[in-house]
Amino acid sequence: MKPLAIAFDVHGTLAHWPPTRVQPIEVQRLLANVGIDISYQAFEAARQAVFMIVGAKRPIVSWADFLALQFDHMGVRVPIDVLPAVAQLYESRDAMRLFPDALDAVRAAKARGLITLAFTSLPAFMLGAAGDALLPTLDHYFDSGLIGHPKGSNAFYREIARRLDLRSDRILAVGDDPLCDCTLPQECDWQTVWLDRAGTTKSPDADLPRIRSLSELATYCH
DSSP states (O other): OOOSEEEEOSBTTTEEOOTTOOOHHHHHHHHHTTTOOOOHHHHHHHHHHHHHTGGGTSOOOSHHHHHHHHHHHHTOOOOTTTHHHHHHHHHHHOOOEEOTTHHHHHHHHHHTTOEEEEEESSOGGGGTTHHHHHGGGOSEEEEHHHHTSOTTSHHHHHHHHHHHTOOGGGEEEEESOIIIIIIHHHHTTOEEEEEOSSSOOOOSOTTSOEESSGGGGGGGOO
């Protein structure tokens, strides 16, 4: 059945983190310089909690907002004059970068009359300057905070279909995670295509349609 909407995963599909990405140990050492002791491992665990639990309760709008939630989850009090320094570290080094085939794939889908959307755990601000190019090409950017459910839950995929006012089987999802981007949406009746950029990842489902590049996606849009 021809899809009416195409849902793109973000991380690993449309964009990736830069090699300059901030490491948790850097934050541990930065805070140590002002007398605040944290564990970089606890910091990373809190990051995942914000993405999957706290961040599914409301939209997160900036690095300062995200980090404040992260430190609160850890029970760490970071002075208001220190938090901007940590946020600036992320703002200067963690802006995502688009894959070379990303914009062309989204634009091609729109040219075919498809609704284009992102489905992701990542708040849009994490795209940084890449968002200036990507977001205008998308009709919707659905992150967990906006949807109100963590990505990976059935409720996440079903709420997107409800907001689009489409039957679930008219949505085509494409992403690099065969479970979260393909198998789980498929269980909610979405059509799915697995983006296996490396060509080396073993799929848990041998029947998943597979592409190596977003330039091959057109085959599944008819």
